[in-house]
Amino acid sequence: MPPIDMTNPEKIKFFIENYEKTARLRMRWNNLYSDKLQKAATLTREERGYRVEDVLKETMAGGLPTITRDNISGARNKRKIPLRDAAYIPGIKDMRKGHSIVDVGLADPEKDPTVVRPDTDLKPDPKMRPVNPKHSRLIYKGLPNFGREVYLRERNKMAPEEKYYFLETTGWEYGWRLHDSYFGRHAPEYGRVWLLTRGSASRSGPQPDPDHYQTIKLPGPDKCNM
Structure with a gap:
């Protein structure tokens, strides 16, 4: 919205009339009330x-009856011998023990001596495991056999739990920690997973099952024994 032109005579006249009208209404309201x-x-x-x-x-004085009531209930619930739930209450110094x-x-x-x-x-506790010195030496050597790219490539071959303690x-x-899971402890012995992956990711795509994989059809009008 463009700004109002306060130098326009018509708009100046409009504002003056509205100010005077508002003043008259306020004066009338004050006289009535x-x-x-x-x-x-x-x-x-x-x-x-x-x-x-x-x-x-x-x-x-209004709060005195409540004080009397609280004193009576406190005397009823007071214990002569304090109740101790434990003989020893652990403090901050015991937070790390066992954890x-x-x-x-x-x-x-x-x-890792830092732990x-x-x-x-x-x-x-630290989140990252110490870097293998063999990998650390790769950063400070020149290309093409060493350097930052080679370091990152070698580190990428490691599992995340081998580089970090926590997520x-x-x-x-x-x-995460796939070797400790069911699939890591029950890995296939004859490469069946790889064969399935190679068959589904091949250039020609997944192939139909051979005939001996199909379900058996009993002889009937549409099929006869050969």
């Missing part, structure tokens, strides 16, 4: 001499 406005603006009630202390006193990645068997202190820490160290992205949930 002047008595109510005067009554609402002034305190015409009888002065009783209340002070702030009097109001606070009445408020406290670190070393205790649960995810990390090996001999391979060896005292129980009072409450920093989070970094939700995409790793598919295939």
Whole structure:
């Protein structure tokens, strides 16, 4: 919407007329309800001499019965001997005992010295496993046999659980620790999975089953024994 041209005489006349009309309406409303406005603006009630202390006193007096009631119920529920659910309550220093990645068997202190820490160290456990020195040396050598691309290619051949202790992205949930799953422990012995993949991903596509794979049809009017 374009801005209003305040220099236009017709628009100036329009604004002046609206301002005057609004002023007349407000004046008329004030004249009609002047008595109510005067009554609402002034305190015409009888002065009783209340002070702030009097109001606070009445408020406290109204709450005294609740204090008496709470004292009676507290005396009824009070125990002479305190109840102890446990002889020892663990604190912050005990949070790491039995819960670190070393205790649960995810990390090996001999391979990763960074996981060896005292129980009072409450920093989070590392997520990434130590990089193999053989792979680290690839970064600092020149191309074409070494370098960053070769390093990333070699690291990509490793499974995610071989590089990290914990999941970094939700995409790793598919295939994470697959060797520990049912498929890793019951892998096919004769390459049946590979044959199925090769047959379905070939250039000609999946082929129909041979005749001896089809269901047996009993002899009938449309089929006779040869």
